[in-house]
Amino acid sequence: MRTIDKLLGAHIKLAPVLVKRAPTLTLAFDARCKSRLAATLDSGEEVALLLPRGTVLRDGDVLVADDGGLVRVVAAPESVLVVRAPDVLTLTRAAYHLGNRHTPVEVGTDYLKLEYDPVLADMLKRLGALVDQVEMPFQPETGAYGGGHRHGHDETFAEDYALAQQVYGEHHGHAHHDHAHSHGHAHDHDHGDCDSSCGHDHGHGHHHAHR
Known part of the structure; x- marks a missing residue:
């Protein structure tokens, strides 16, 4: 299971094509408040979120997994x-x-x-x-x-x-x-x-x- 442990800052600009191709993680607001979370990407892959305490994820945020892979956050309806x-x-x-x-x-x-x-x-x-x-x-x-x-x-x-x-x-x-x-x-x-x-x-x- 991959671990997602980094949130890219807004000042870090990535090529749009990389962000578009990244697998997505759709979460409601309550789940986006949690820095420790067992989650499932929209692709079906199970991952573990281990982010700094106090992190609140927003729609469009880009996360980085321990293998260097990118994951894009989507705010769930x-x-x-x-x-x-x-x-x-x-x-x-x-x-x-x-x-x-x-x-x-x-x-x-x-x-x-x-x-x-x-x-x-x-x-x-x-x-x-x-x-x-x-x-x-x-x-x-x-x-x-x-x-x-x-x-x-x-x-x-x-x-x-x-x-x-x-x-x-x-x-x-x-x-x-x-x-x-x-x-x-x-x-x-x-x-x-x-x-x-x-x-x-x-x-x-x-x-x-x-x-």
């Missing part, structure tokens, strides 16, 4: 929400609330894209955004999520959390609280092979509802 809005202010508000929840987001000139989540979809619609569920490659912004921790004593988080929980409750037919108090306890964790930009939530919050 996955279930995502594409968010648009009738005006810039609404789209900005949508981005603010998603950022408040440390949600990985792909930012376009007139859209936002995030992993499919029915609760977030309803929250975004309440803000006035237009939300479509589609199958598309997902390439969010990287390196800006601070490890994905939620800080429960942040007022803006508490407001956003309460809104999301209200939507979640309506989804499941439960009556919910009038207001929520967050007692968050953030701890340091070893994130293993997943870069902080994967946006995973490791916070430990205790939320109490009061009528």
Whole structure:
């Protein structure tokens, strides 16, 4: 089994024909966050990824195997929400609330894209955004999520959390609280092979509802 252990930097220019002929490795975003991975090339060949910790692969990246062979990364289509809005202010508000929840987001000139989540979809619609569920490659912004921790004593988080929980409750037919108090306890964790930009939530919050 070949080992893939190097990512070519963007400054390294290869002949287009070499990149085009390279076997491809199609991965969803979650898998592209992992520096240690047993994977299968689109040709059927099994390989082992042993990349530097913190590596997040993007569509079009070129990898080098231990035998010198090249492999081209392809972002797999996955279930995502594409968010648009009738005006810039609404789209900005949508981005603010998603950022408040440390949600990985792909930012376009007139859209936002995030992993499919029915609760977030309803929250975004309440803000006035237009939300479509589609199958598309997902390439969010990287390196800006601070490890994905939620800080429960942040007022803006508490407001956003309460809104999301209200939507979640309506989804499941439960009556919910009038207001929520967050007692968050953030701890340091070893994130293993997943870069902080994967946006995973490791916070430990205790939320109490009061009528």
